[in-house]
Amino acid sequence: MNTYELVIIGGGPAGLSAAKVAAEAGLHSLVIERDYKIGGQLVKQTHMFFGSEKQYAKTRGIDIASILIDDVKRHPDKIEVMTGTTVVGLYPDHVITLLQGEEYKKIKAEAIIIATGASEKFLAFENNDLPGIYGAGAVQTLMNVHGVLPGHDVVMVGSGNIGLIVSYQLMQAGVNVKMVLEAADTIGGYKVHASKLKRLGVDIRTRMSVKKAIGTTELNQIEIAWLDDSWQFIDGTEQRVDVDALCISVGLSPLSSLAAMIGCEMKFVPLLGGNVPIIDEYHETTVKNVFVAGDVCGVEEASSAIVEGYYAGLMVAKRLGHEHPDFAARKADYETQLDNLRSGPFGEKTRLGLLELRGERHV
Amino acid sequence: MNKNNVIICRCEDVTLQELHDVLEEGYTTFEDVKRILRIGMGPCQASTCGLLVQQEIAKFLGTSVKNIETHVTRPLTMGVKLGKIKEAADDES
Known part of the structure; x- marks a missing residue:
């Protein structure tokens, strides 16, 4: 059975961003994508995004996808990408079972980032x-x-x-x-x-x-x-x-079933779109070395998914002994970016949802 | 409204009428209705119907959807041929 340092489930904005930062910190990762290509839902977004320059505001979604894919391709020695592959099972000992066409495979990971996104209600x-x-x-x-x-x-x-x-x-x-x-x-x-x-x-x-x-x-x-x-x-x-x-078009709900399957403690938070894993401030679930990023832990926009991906990649790398050379600065920067994205009236749902998720306040 | 024409679970073709009938019989947890109706057991694994089922159970019990436990997710999330599982096991040993 092949063992990877980090397995990232989902090759959308969160997963690709996580792979990039993890690679910069020196960590090897495998990105598993169900579709035949990576980029997630960004590849169909022909409109320009809001947010700030750091999350590619004023750029069309499809072009943001290209940027994130190029970022990943820049680390061929660190990031392996497996497309057309579905994770069919996730087990508490970090064994991951995959379906590739008809073939069934088992791999193992030291750490896992679940970045499976959301589905339509x-x-x-x-x-x-x-x-x-x-x-x-x-x-x-x-x-x-x-x-x-x-x-x-x-x-x-x-x-x-x-x-x-x-x-x-x-x-x-x-x-x-x-x-x-x-x-x-x-x-x-x-x-x-x-x-x-x-x-x-x-x-x-x-x-x-x-x-x-x-x-x-x-x-x-x-x-x-x-x-x-x-x-x-x-x-x-x-x-x-x-x-x-x-x-x-009545909203999205987190595709969090893999988190539930591996035993993460879950909570139903309507403000975040539905059933989400409980996470700490480092985006780690209640199962050690299993992290989440993007819509799977609360439906937001792709901009937030990108930053959460960076953040989770940074945290996982540190956990596995590859602290990023700019760890402290990066951490502070990503936190500020997320705060900014969630400020204002449209971020209120997420702000309140996260408070509810972490049990700091009952809405 | 003709509840026989309202589809709750598209994968397993379960209607709102069938769901309400089972609730009336006293099976009021997601796990119960899943076992009886196969609701949420198809290709999408309840990612489409899950919330609708929770909402219907909540409505029936007169409580908030937050109080309705969702279904248990288990491997495998997609159909895998038994022969292929055996092949993978043979490769390991």
Whole structure:
């Protein structure tokens, strides 16, 4: 059985950033990626990011992916990348089982960073399995990675940043976005993204959601309706809209099942998106030498995932006896960057969620 | 709402009606409904339906979703051929 110093599960922004800093500190790592290429969800992000220069603000997501991949390629002697490989089992003695095509393999690691990201939440409504109903992230992959349009007339459910950005990209691709529905009183995402849609004439309707999908073999119509204060549909307010595709964008939830599998103590924190491993200030879980970074320990943006990756890489390297030459300065810098990213009204969820996770405050 | 047409678990094709029926019978933990309905046991391993199941159980019990324990995750997360597991074991010895 091959033993690695560090195994990083997930080749997205968090995993790649962790590998980079760990390599700079002198640590060997293996990055395992389920997809056929690394870069994670950044590869489909054609919009420019916010944040600061340090997390590549004003750069398009797809270009940030290239930068992070180049960073990893700069350390061929330190970082090994395995694509098309899924971790199927994670055991308390740090044995990791892998599936590569049909082949089943076992490896071992001194330390593990779980950086598996998040997956899209789904909604329960009538006929929600009709062809033509997609997650918004799935539509973004279909369009921006594979060049396939989901339909001609689309309604987006959810006005968080993903819902707004994907709606805009659908319009750019020539798809008619008929409206964006938002169950809450206010638009969830950044105003700049919402304004771009409004300028194109897309209606964003708050306190409304999808009640039912209509069609026999594929989606033809949806029924939408108003919501009352307790999120129940108000009878008599139903309207029908002709669509051939519906995008669901109601948030992400951490893909934390591997952390649970290896025995990390978990906590359900809605502010962080769902079930997350309890971590200390070094991003270590309750299982020794098992660390986490990125959306798996709380859904945020790619910018935060990058910095958390750097941070976890720095911490793991120190743990395994490879303290980074600039350890103290790097640590302080990453902490400041995370604080800055989480300042302001949009970071409040994460700030409160982390407090709740660490038991410092009950929300 | 016709609960027979609301899919909760896409992988195993479990409807909201089936879930509610099992809850009515008194099986009100995620592990119970998973064993009875195979909910969350398909390719996505509950990453899509997990939260919906927690929400439905919470609603049924009249409590917060935070109080509903999620399901236990076990290896293997994907289908692996038994022959391949044997091959890997043979290589080791």
